[in-house]
Amino acid sequence: MTPTLRRARAAVLAGFGVQGLVLISLTTRLPDFAERWDLSELELSGLLLMMVLLAGVGSVLAESVARRHDSARVLRTGLLLVGAAVGVLALAPAAGVFAAALAAYGVALGLVDAGTNMQAVALEHRYDRPLLPSFHGAWTLGGVVGAGLTLATSGLPTEVAAALAVVPLTVALGAGFLPGDRGAPTRLTAAQVAVPWRPIALVGVAMVLFYMVDTAATTWGPVYLDEVVESPEGLVALATLPYLVASGLVRLGGDRLVARWGPARVLRVGALLAALALAVVVAAPSWPVAVLGFTLLGAGVSVIAPLSFSAAARLAAGSGLDPAVRRARVDAVIARFNQFNYVGALLGSVLTGVVGAGSLRVGFAVPMVLVLAMVPLARVFVVPRPAPASAAG
Structure with missing residues (x-):
């Protein structure tokens, strides 16, 4: 591979890592910010909802920026806005300034989510081998840091x-x-954007399932340890940290796993492991057993999101297209596909809490059943890779 591609791969890995580091750093500090600004749980929940909705806006904006410039511009713009927003919200002199900065961060979150995945799938097509799991692994390990x-x-x-x-x-x-192709079209014709949305939507269902499970674990896991299995107060974070570590490690090795066994087999085995892990959580008699369940869950669901982006990109790329048209079409699809991320996150945080209002054991039984839908869905992930493109994209 050329030095340009190697540099681009390192840069995109850094982009994923930074996104995970900043997001987890901010979310784990939310109780401190809430105390500083005297925010009620309802007010804090409203701000978080605003952030997620604006992340969706940022993802839509990413499609427009990528069409006029390229995904490198999307990612660079998003990272600059992240830096500015984080600085302002941390040093905000008033609650209104904090809320405005959090809103700007939400838009930046969507730009970076879309931009990193646009760049990642473009590199995967150039390398002509699985790369998305390790890119998402960088996000997870950034979150651990x-x-x-x-x-x-x-x-x-x-x-x-x-x-x-x-x-x-x-x-x-x-x-x-990775720079864009100067010959990339600024507006695609109807024929050029005619992508197979039905199979892409099925892959999107898998994304929703993953983020429902992921958000349930990271949002409600600490509450489960605290209230259901009565872990020591200082150890409730063990619901999240081992989950992230296991997920990150499997993702970093996921490129080789997928190359050897194929995406469908890896996803089916992972779904069965995830269902077993959630059964362990639901039935856990003590907090160490619950922590074991959350750890296994991280390993089981780890590659669903990266393989979803990879499959959606291959479906969008098609075959026999000009490299510039292919890249523009894939970027447009990835920006729209990224919306499944936020749908799953909202459903996961709400559904587990609502169903588990009486008992979180029942709440976690919901994702335990839903994750098994990945077994039949895995077949839609078997998509031929597009021919490697020689032009920059």
Whole structure:
């Protein structure tokens, strides 16, 4: 592979890692921000809902920016906005400024989510082998570092989070993302954007399932340890940290797993492991057993999201297209496909809480059953890879 592709791969890995680091760092500091600004649970929930909805807006905006420029511009713009928003919300002099900065961060979140995945699928097509799992692994390990930073600075004022702004700004200004093709069309014809939406929608269902499970684990897992299996107060984070570590490790090795066994087999085995893991959580007699269940769950569901983006991109790419048209079409589809991320996150946080209002054991039984839908859905992930493109995209 050329030095340009190697540099681009390193840059996109950094982009994924920064996104995970900043997001987890901020979300794990939310109780401190809520205390600083005297926010009720309802007010904090409203701000989080606003952030997720605006992330969807950012993803839609990413399609427009990519069409006029390229996905490198999308990602660089998103990272710059992340840096600016994080600095402002950490140093905000008033609650209104904090809320406005959180809104800007939501838009940036969508831009970076879409931009990193646009770049990742373009590189995967160039390399002509699985790469998406390891890219998403970088996001997960960035999140682990973010959680560690929060723990290490838990006794410091919330203003210390402003230092995080340096990381996305550095990556945005210094990274060599994959450039766009100067011959890429600014507007595609109806024939050029005629992609097979039905199978892409089925892959999107898999994305929704993953984020429902993922959000249930990361949002309600600590509550489960605290209220249901009565873990020591300082250990409730063990619902999330081992989950993230197991997910990150499997994702980093996921490229080779998928190359050897194929996406369908890997997804089916992972779904069965995830269902078993959630059964362990639901039936856990003590907190160590529940932690084991959450750890196995992270390993089981880890590659669903990256393989979903990969399959959607291959379906969008088709065959026999001009490389510039192919890249533009894939970018447009990835920006729209990214919306499934936020749908799943909203459903996961709400459904588990509502169903589990009486007992979180019942709440976690819902994703335990739903994740088994991945077994029949796995067949739609078997898509021929497009021929490698020689032009930059």
